[in-house]
Amino acid sequence: MLATLDQQARQFRDDVLAGLSAPIPAVPARWLYDQRGSELFDRITRLPAYYPTRTEMGIFDEIMPEVAARVPKGAVVVEFGAGSQTKTPILLEAVSPAAYIPVDISGDYLEQSAVELQRLFPRIEVVPVVADFARPFTLPGGFAHLPRLGFFPGSTIGNFVPWSAADLLRHFRALLGAGSQLLIGMDRVKPVERLIAAYDDPEGVTAQFTLNLLTRINRELDGDIPVDAFRHEARWNDMLSRIEIHLVAKRDVAFIVADHSFAFAKGASIHVENSHKYDPRGARVLLLAGGWTPLVEWSDAAGDFAEILAIAEPERFAP
Numbered sequence: 077m078l079a080t081l082d083q084q085a086r087q088f089r090d091d092v093l094a095g096l097s098a099p100i101p102a103v104p105a106r107w108l109y110d111q112r113g114s115e116l117f118d119r120i121t122r123l124p125a126y127y128p129t130r131t132e133m134g135i136f137d138e139i140m141p142e143v144a145a146r147v148p149k150g151a152v153v154v155e156f157g158a159g160s161q162t163k164t165p166i167l168l169e170a171v172s173p174a175a176y177i178p179v180d181i182s183g184d185y186l187e188q189s190a191v192e193l194q195r196l197f198p199r200i201e202v203v204p205v206v207a208d209f210a211r212p213f214t215l216p217g218g219f220a221h222l223p224r225l226g227f228f229p230g231s232t233i234g235n236f237v238p239w240s241a242a243d244l245l246r247h248f249r250a251l252l253g254a255g256s257q258l259l260i261g262m263d264r265v266k267p268v269e270r271l272i273a274a275y276d277d278p279e280g281v282t283a284q285f286t287l288n289l290l291t292r293i294n295r296e297l298d299g300d301i302p303v304d305a306f307r308h309e310a311r312w313n314d315m316l317s318r319i320e321i322h323l324v325a326k327r328d329v330a331f332i333v334a335d336h337s338f339a340f341a342k343g344a345s346i347h348v349e350n351s352h353k354y355d356p357r358g359a360r361v362l363l364l365a366g367g368w369t370p371l372v373e374w375s376d377a378a379g380d381f382a383e384i385l386a387i388a389e390p391e392r393f394a395p
Contacts, residue, residue, distance in 0.1 A: 084181070084208070089297055089334055095346070096338050102347040103289060105235045105321075106181055106208060110292050114185040116285040121162060123281060125273040128231055131381040132261050133163060139374045139383060140170035146371070146385060147257060148223040150174045154252060155227040156209040161189055163229050167259070168197050175201040175219055179209045210236075210244055215251065224256040231263035231381070234318070234352040238362065241352070245366020249388045258368055258386045265353040266380060268312045275310040275319050275351065283308035286321055289348060299333040309345070317358075321349035359384060 088107055095103040109117065121129035151173045155164060158178030168176060176193065180186040183206040190204040207213035226248050233241050248258060275282055286308040293299045306323045313320055322345035330339040340346075354362065359382060360370050368386035375382045 105349040144170040151223040179205045224252045226258040229261040242365040249367040301331040305329040319351040
């Protein structure tokens with residue numbers, strides 16, 4: 077079966093095998109988002125303890141008139157990591173673009189979302205692209221002559237360590253081109269207790285979301301991982317300014333994935349996600365490192381979350 081896998085499935089297999097074999101076992105966070113994972117994440121965004129989505133949507137309600145005034149008419153909106161229908165309609169309603177291109181790794185979920193958005197916005201051409209936005213891909217043809225607005229909400233940039241986050245932003249710049257704009261959300265540093273509660277909710281939905289990765293591995297990669305042998309754990313790493321999500325072995329455990337054998341001692345973990353938190357200056361420096369010049373920054377009254385509009389200015393010969 078594995079020999080016939082498509083490119084995305086092969087990449088999933090390769091990432092899982094390499095990650096489980098690494099000195100510090102880890103699986104990239106993007107593989108959390110299959111159909112079930114995407115559905116669970118939507119549930120997470122509505123939990124009382126999970127402030128980012130609620131806070132960002134509040135910011136959107138305030139800033140969209142100004143965003144619309146700064147985005148050229150008839151633009152193309154390219155959303156990286158699309159799938160949720162909570163924030164995107166707010167932007168599309170305000171900006172009224174000529175086209176909307178959602179890019180996501182979860183094809184089934186993306187298709188459902190695209191159909192619903194096309195129904196809500198019949199005058200906007202919705203062209204979904206199934207791809208890993210962190211890897212090279214091409215945009216659909218026919219839109220090269222239109223101005224572009226990249227959309228990267230939810231502090232998804234925080235899932236990437238700073239050096240790969242800067243690379244990702246440079247990738248966005250190359251894809252969208254000089255003169256394009258980027259509307260990006262970034263979560264800010266706050267008390268550790270609030271952060272832990274947001275990523276380890278008492279309802280246990282985040283734990284289901286994380287453990288679903290093991291279920292997906294079993295289903296798609298001929299694995300026999302005993303899911304009940306692992307537990308979800310959220311940790312704050314103050315030196316690196318990030319929440320870390322780990323799957324921790326509750327007992328000594330051995331299993332097979334894609335004909336490869338693995339063993340984890342009790343207490344060993346698989347690192348599956350980071351969520352870096354930025355202060356205002358750090359956020360701007362990251363954008364500049366990725367080739368984007370901040371134009372305007374907005375935040376909620378408590379300063380919990382930031383939304384930044386940046387532009388890909390033409391490259392200069394000298395400062």
